[in-house]
Amino acid sequence: MKPSEIEEVEIDLFVEALRLRHGYDFRHYGRASLRRRLLALQRLFGVAHLVDLLPRLLREESVLSKVLSALSVPVTEMFRDPEVFSVLRQEVVPVLRSFPRINIWQVGCATGEEAYSLAIVMAEEGCLQQCQIYATDINDAALATAEAGIFHARRLALYSDNYRLAGGKAKLTDYCRAHLDVMEMDVALRRAMVFAHHNLVADGVFCEAHLVICRNVLIYFDRHLQDRSLALVRQSLVRGGYLCLGLQESLDAYAGKEEFYPVDRLLRIFRLRADGGGR
Ligand SMILES: C[S@@+](CC[C@H](N)C(=O)[O-])C[C@H]1O[C@@H](n2cnc3c(N)ncnc32)[C@H](O)[C@@H]1O
Structure with missing residues (x-):
């Protein structure tokens, strides 16, 4: 399996853990932007692989808000358009x-x-x-x-x-x-x-x-x-x-x-x- 394919498996595992553990379902978010955000999250936590974050996602309550902040894109402005x-x-x-x-x-x-x-x-x-x-x-x-x-x-x-x-x-x-x-x-x-x-x-x-x-x-x-x-x-x-x-x-x-x-x-x-x- 190529590294990029392994990365896709990791994304699926992470998204599934988020759904099963916390009830947030990101399976139907656009894949490209989801991948970008998960990689940013990985960097934020300073882990080598996304799966390294799984134990914390499963067991540390405080991780959820960081994950939701990283996955959502709260970019906006007054009177936009x-x-x-x-x-x-x-x-x-x-x-x-x-x-x-x-x-x-x-x-x-x-x-x-x-x-x-x-x-x-x-x-x-x-x-x-x-x-x-x-x-x-x-x-x-x-x-x-x-x-x-x-x-x-x-x-x-x-x-x-x-x-x-x-x-x-x-x-x-x-x-x-x-x-x-x-x-x-x-x-x-x-x-x-x-x-x-x-x-x-x-x-x-x-x-x-x-x-x-x-x-x-x-x-x-x-x-x-x-x-x-x-x-x-x-x-x-x-x-x-x-x-x-x-x-x-x-x-x-x-x-x-x-x-x-x-x-x-x-x-x-x-x-x-x-x-x-x-x-
Ligand atoms: C780019 S902002 C848009 C803000 C504003 N509507 C605007 O156009 O300026 C997208 C927002 O959608 C929210 N969002 C993403 N998934 C959501 C969901 N499943 N339910 C509710 N809000 C969600 C994000 O948290 C983020 O704040």
């Missing part, structure tokens, strides 16, 4: 506003910047009071950062540009306090948000949602897992609810795609048909 937020503001929020309560489920929130961006849009459109943003992820370290709402101030310039391009109506600094090297998000935004652990692979529907934002999560999954995730998201949406995917993601291969129509095909914003069997 600003034009998406602009269309949400112009086309989606005016419809959502007509509901007495608006539930938004943000799947794969990472460190929370996207959820705070949504809260700012809702505030500027006058509907934050009626809105609840449920932001979920499997990475607990990232969720803790999201919960604190404190980000590095070196990103403020980029985030301010994004905010402006997204049709922001004021200044981003109106929603956060910048001091020393951090920016601390306004607690008024935080009140509309709930951050929680939820695993798209294993858990059920998190909430009934009028809008689901699931961006840059499905790209890490294989077809099988993308289908499962989209079915779960579909189940959570009310009739006429909206779905926003990442720019590199689509519904094209999803069996239930006919139930949706595009609000903006390029920006991956879809709406569940009112007769789509949703709630």
Whole structure:
């Protein structure tokens, strides 16, 4: 067997141990990116082979959070792909506003910047009071950062540009306090948000949602897992609810795609048909 083939066996063993011991199933994550992350994990622990980590994975509780952090990619930014937020503001929020309560489920929130961006849009459109943003992820370290709402101030310039391009109506600094090297998000935004652990692979529907934002999560999954995730998201949406995917993601291969129509095909914003069997 070639070394690369042995490495593949090691990856399978590690993934299986993670599933059997801790219940996290990474079998349907894209193989190339999974391999890269596992090799990075191996380097982080300073072990010669991935299997050298197995005893610790099985017996040391504290190893799990490091493994989950290494396997998930909590890369995000405020108002990422600003034009998406602009269309949400112009086309989606005016419809959502007509509901007495608006539930938004943000799947794969990472460190929370996207959820705070949504809260700012809702505030500027006058509907934050009626809105609840449920932001979920499997990475607990990232969720803790999201919960604190404190980000590095070196990103403020980029985030301010994004905010402006997204049709922001004021200044981003109106929603956060910048001091020393951090920016601390306004607690008024935080009140509309709930951050929680939820695993798209294993858990059920998190909430009934009028809008689901699931961006840059499905790209890490294989077809099988993308289908499962989209079915779960579909189940959570009310009739006429909206779905926003990442720019590199689509519904094209999803069996239930006919139930949706595009609000903006390029920006991956879809709406569940009112007769789509949703709630
Ligand atoms: C690249 S980030 C995307 C963050 C944000 N949505 C954005 O587009 O900027 C992907 C996130 O998906 C999360 N993730 C990966 N697998 C997941 C799963 N099975 N369930 C929930 N979240 C998951 C990761 O922990 C990571 O925080």
